[in-house]
Amino acid sequence: xxxxxxxxESPVGSxxxxxxxxxxxxxxxxxxxxxVLDHVSLTAQPGEFIALLGPSGCGKSTLLRLVAGLExxxxxVVLADGAPIEQPDPSRVVVFQDxxxxxxxxxxxxxxxxxxxxxxxxxxxxxxxxxLRLVGLEKFENAYPHQLSGGxxxxxxxxxxxVNDPRLLILDEPxxxxxxxxxxxxQRELLSLWxxxxxxxxxxxxxxxxxxxxxxxxxxxxxxPARIKAxxxxxxxxxxxxxxxxxxxxxxxxxxxxxLASTW
Numbered sequence: 251x252x253x254x255x256x257x258x259e260s261p262v263g264s265x266x267x268x269x270x271x272x273x274x275x276x277x278x279x280x281x282x283x284x285x286v287l288d289h290v291s292l293t294a295q296p297g298e299f300i301a302l303l304g305p306s307g308c309g310k311s312t313l314l315r316l317v318a319g320l321e322x323x324x325x326x327v328v329l330a331d332g333a334p335i336e337q338p339d340p341s342r343v344v345v346f347q348d349x350x351x352x353x354x355x356x357x358x359x360x361x362x363x364x365x366x367x368x369x370x371x372x373x374x375x376x377x378x379x380x381x382l383r384l385v386g387l388e389k390f391e392n393a394y395p396h397q398l399s400g401g402x403x404x405x406x407x408x409x410x411x412x413v414n415d416p417r418l419l420i421l422d423e424p425x426x427x428x429x430x431x432x433x434x435x436x437q438r439e440l441l442s443l444w445x446x447x448x449x450x451x452x453x454x455x456x457x458x459x460x461x462x463x464x465x466x467x468x469x470x471x472x473x474x475p476a477r478i479k480a481x482x483x484x485x486x487x488x489x490x491x492x493x494x495x496x497x498x499x500x501x502x503x504x505x506x507x508x509x510l511a512s513t514w
Contacts, residue, residue, distance in 0.1 A: 265297035265450035266330055266341065266417035268317060273326035274475075275312055285475035286312045287323070292469060292478065296417075299444055299451040301461035303504065304471030310454045313476070314420050317452060318344045330418070340364065343416040347423040349407035351395040358382065358391035361409045381409040384443060401432035405439070412443070419444075421453040425460070437464055441488060458504045462497055463490045470507045480507050 275287040286309035294300050302310045315321045316328050319338040328335045330342065351360045359366075362378045382388045385405040395403055404424060411419060421440075425433045441464055444451055455461050461468045468482040482504065486496055 264417055264448050265295075267296050267332070268292075268294040268418065268450065268452070269327075269329040269332075270313070270317070271327050271329070273313070273316065273323045273328060275309070275316065275321075275324050276475075288475035288477045289326075290476060290478060291326075294450050294452065297448045297450055299453070299464060299466045301453045301455055301465035301468045302471065303455065303458060303461050303468060303508070304476060305473050305508070306456065308471050308474045309476035310471060311422050314344065314422050314452060314454055317418070318342055318420050320344075340368075340414040341416055342418045342420060343411040343414055344420040344422060345404075345407055345411050345424045347426045349395075349403040351403055351406055353395050356392050356394055357387055357398070357406050357409075360395070360406055361391075361413055363410060364414055377413045377415070381413040384412055385409045385439065399432070400428050401436055404428065404436060408440070408443075412447075416449055418450045418452070421451065421455075423454055423456065426456070433460075438489070440464065445488070458501055458508075459492060462500050462504070463492070468500075468504065470504060 270290055270292040273287055273290045274285070276283050276285045278284075290313065292300075302313070304310050312321075316323050317335065319335045319342065322336065330339075335342075351357075352363070355363070358378060361381055362375075365377065379388070382391055385408050387402065387405055387409060390398065390402065395406070398406065407424070425436050428436060437460060451465075453461070453465065462482075462484060466484060468484060469478055470480040470482070471477065472479050482500060484500065486494065490497060
């Protein structure tokens with residue numbers, strides 16, 4: 251594994267510590283074993299923002315599912331604040347590429363869904379209001395999903411995650427389907443929320459520039475089965491600029507690690 255030494259600092263708040271220790275995972279597809287993760291070890295400090303980069307299908311999203319507790323690793327262990335992750339928990343929330351809003355529910359009712367499922371919607375109604383304000387949708391609380399733009403729908407999905415006051419936000423290509431301008435705006439909003447709230451973030455993205463603009467540390471994976479090829483600590487102040495010399499240099503290093511240096 252290559253270590254590119256650029257020290258980083260990240261906000262310390264109510265974030266969760268995550269430890270992935272020697273994790274290997276595989277799928278059994280009609281009797282054929284498909285390895286997807288190969289002895290992956292990674293630690294996230296409380297309040298750290300980590301981006302995961304690698305070839306499509308290498309196993310990044312599978313790793314997020316293990317951290318979320320949606321699956322358990324075949325080998326190794328995943329820990330949250332030192333305790334093994336064995337099932338999903340509201341303190342660890344996933345936001346996927348597709349907002350998956352229920353079309354028959356208003357924005358407010360979509361955001362409150364998790365609280366309703368736990369019988370806490372009335373007790374914590376202020377959480378819904380706060381989450382809507384955080385993502386700038388308080389004036390659209392009675393709108394339905396078909397009345398929202400793509401960026402607004404993703405904000406609603408983010409609010410649905412934030413209403414649980416998560417200590418770990420797990421982002422699986424959440425901006426992948428947005429147009430370029432909306433994606434840039436959402437990047438800024440996510441960074442602002444992270445800086446204000448102090449939760450830990452694990453972000454899977456295929457956008458090298460997005461990873462370098464947002465994360466305090468970038469992990470580069472190999473082809474499947476995924477192994478960690480490099481860790482880049484990004485010592486650049488926020489807001490970061492796409493044409494900054496240090497960021498451009500890091501971008502070239504990442505493309506080289508991904509085998510794409512000749513095309514950029």
